[in-house]
Amino acid sequence: MKIAVVGIGVAGAYLMNRLSDDHDNQVVGFERMPQDQHDAVCAWATCENVMAGLAKNCGLNFDDYVLHDGQHMIVDLGSKDSVDIKLRGMVSYDKLRLIQDMIKGTEIKFGRAPRKDELEPDFDIIIDSTGFHRNYLPRVGNEMWIPCVQYKVRYQPGKEPFDDFYLKSFPSMSGYFWYFPLGNGYAHIGAGDFMKNHNHFVDEFLNKYDCEVIKKVGRPVRLTPPASCEPFTDGKKSVGVGESIGTVYPLLGEGIIPSTWCAELFIRNMHDMRAYREAVLEKFKIYSLVFKFIQLKIAGKFRMVRHGMDMLKIYQHMKSEEERYGMEVRMADMLKVSRI
Template identity: 50%
Template sequence: MKIAVMGMGVAGSYLMARLKNSEHEVVGYERMPTERHDSICAWGTIKEELTNFCKKTGRNFDDFLIHDGKEMHVKMNDNVKFDIGLKGLCTYNKLGLIKDFIKDCNVIYGKAPRLEELEKEYDMIVDCTGFNRSYLPKMEQDFYLPTYEYKVEYENGVPYDDFYIEPFPGMSGYFWYFPLGENYAHIGAGDYNKNHIKATDEFLKKHGGKVVATKGRPIRLATPDRCKPYYSGKVVGVGESIGTVYALLGEGIIPSMQCVNIFMENMHDFKAYEKAIEKHYSVYAKVFNFVRAKIHNDFNFLKALPDFIAIFRYMKKNEDRFGMHIKIGDLLKVAKA
């Protein structure tokens, strides 16, 4: 087949690397020109998971690793503070890995062809355009958080030696501090109530530092069960375009790369792909319902208890995938915020 992969972000670039040595003719499209091609949002991920993804493309994740976390410092809105032990949570050169995935691939920059043009030339069009979902039909009802972030350089020492987060009241989002080596960090926030810029600027004012980059975009929290259709005609969605973000953490790197693996196993059968997506991301709907109820101030803990237990069991069973020690007490502190 002749395949067009639209969008060179996390999902699109990884898919290009996976398809590179296949029997298909693959062309990637990135709407930004080469010099403006960038990676939006914090560079936090799980070392073991990314190591396995990289192995599938003949790459060594250690070449892109920046900071290997030991503890995550958490400050709640009622000034309760605690630390979460980490087991693999890290920061990495996200843009560097994206560019490495596609360095030997056929990628056309600065162009976003219309669907009609693509349909004439390609047998399959893979929508990896993330939040924009540029080539799939519009969703009936979306749900997203606006985000805002600075990359900051510190000349007189960093304010924190490891990961730091401040969940907002009602779980409407959180502020993050992600270390990027000795003198740099990403600071930013996502918030449904739109206090994300204020929180980020207050942290910058308090701790100082030189802003070297500013980024921001919405992140989709609507889960795959709310992002249908996954395919339409020649178009099939992969990654955040079909809702692969874990709503409790606002984390989409690993879920989007998992989606690529699922697509690779089912790319010749879209119905099988849909069933595999539904099965793999089924717990995400429980997580989304839990978070949305908190955000909309429609939360009843007794009513939400079955979902809370299911979320805890899922995360506890998959501690290595989430890169942290999961304790029910910590989860309760966040849930009661």
């Protein structure tokens, strides 16, 4: 089969690596950014417990990419109140180098974002892994997204604001500020806020803690879950994988692992789009419940009597998947962070 993979982020790089291993496939990747500007835009925190296996699928050792092994994460709730969450595998890692190593030896055409009608005559399948842009699929109506900004910064030795992961929760769970250590004085700081106040808080943090700004990036993140991002195909040759079909966990805004999982589901079901759709909807079923919870909180419509059972289901899901999320999950912490 002749396969085009458009968008070489987490999902696209994984697909290039795995699909190119099958000599029955002719796989070509397309990335709109030039090769010398290619970057891993979103935050570089993930769970080593899961990523180790996914990297191994690509013939790589995830330990080689870990920059900081988290032990605890402070969630600042304001008014001198906070939650200290014990971490169990959450790390920051060199995301760009992992992507680059995944695509080594594959055919990538950088600096190109071809139109769908340019690709259709030459390819049997066009994989849309363009993330938020969803360039090759029908538009999603009434979707929800959150604007984000992130800086890579460097602090003088001993001048780092925190020695481990730090989050500041915004009111009504509209978003949060993050500080992720990258080792050797480097860190990612950034924020996303549905109310669009994220830039103000990041600017205050940059003014408070002196640092050298290495890079600034910004992008929106889709929170709409897969069940609300259909169709996953255009009914012809294009099919979505990753964030283009909503594989971001809405409570955390985290898409690295879910998008890679989605890429693996596509590989297993690439000859049966109905089976692929069903596998995606089943795998990410809980995301719809989490999305509803976030919408209610932001709108100020969450009521414990009416919606408490939904929150209990979310807690039970995360508690049973502590190894996947890389943190200890406690109901008391969830209630506190949710301001309930």
